[in-house]
Amino acid sequence: MPNVYRAPMPDGVERALTYGLFGMAADDERSLRRVERFEQVPDGSFVWTRTASGEYFLGRIFGSLREDHSDDAVASNMIFVRDCEWTGEPVPEHEVPAATLRTFARGGRNFQQTHDPRVAAESASAWRARGR
Numbered sequence: 001m002p003n004v005y006r007a008p009m010p011d012g013v014e015r016a017l018t019y020g021l022f023g024m025a026a027d028d029e030r031s032l033r034r035v036e037r038f039e040q041v042p043d044g045s046f047v048w049t050r051t052a053s054g055e056y057f058l059g060r061i062f063g064s065l066r067e068d069h070s071d072d073a074v075a076s077n078m079i080f081v082r083d084c085e086w087t088g089e090p091v092p093e094h095e096v097p098a099a100t101l102r103t104f105a106r107g108g109r110n111f112q113q114t115h116d117p118r119v120a121a122e123s124a125s126a127w128r129a130r131g132r
Contacts, residue, residue, distance in 0.1 A: 001120035002060075003045040006103040007111050012076035013051050017086050022047055022061055023068070023078030024111055035080045038111055039065040046123040047084060048100045048114075055090035056100075058126055087130045095129070097122035 009016055009023070016022055026032045043062040050056050063083040073079050093101070099116035100123075 001124065003042060004097075004100070004114045004116075004119045004123050005041065005045060005047045005061075005111060006100060006114055007047045007049045007059075008104070008109050009049055009076075009078065010052070010109065012078040013049055013057075015072065015076045015078060016049065016059075016084065017057060020083055020085060021078065021081045022049075022059060022084035023073070023076075023081035025074075025077040025079045034111060035065070038080065038082070041082075046120070046127070048096065048104075048123070050104055051090075054093075056093060056096045057086050058091050058123060058130075059084040059086040060127070060132075085132075087127075087132070089130070091126050091130075095126050097126075 007022055026035045041061055045061050047059045047061055061082050061084050065080055065082055067079055068081055097119045099114050099119040103114055
């Protein structure tokens with residue numbers, strides 16, 4: 001089963017959904033290590049994000065890491081990006097895996113893998129339910 005990640009992108013969710021991207025910024029050694037881990041995420045891994053209004057979207061990451069220093073990318077804190085195919089519509093909260101809901105409830109702004117034995121199968125089910 002694919003890996004599953006939580007990806008809060010408070011300044012970049014709309015850009016990510018619009019352009020089919022997932023990304024992050026880095027400004028210190030710690031965040032640069034996060035970018036290195038992001039670069040190693042296997043193609044096809046699932047990623048969950050949430051909009052400012054609380055809507056959840058599910059995506060699949062693929063492709064190589066690249067840098068985007070455009071004004072739009074800098075403003076949205078999405079300088080290091082990979083392609084991501086997102087669901088076209090939000091996933092209703094009752095279909096979001098419980099483990100994913102817990103990761104967002106804890107807060108934080110970090111990209112992180114969700115380690116739960118059911119999260120991959122539940123994410124795959126939500127993906128297939130949307131014709132993907």
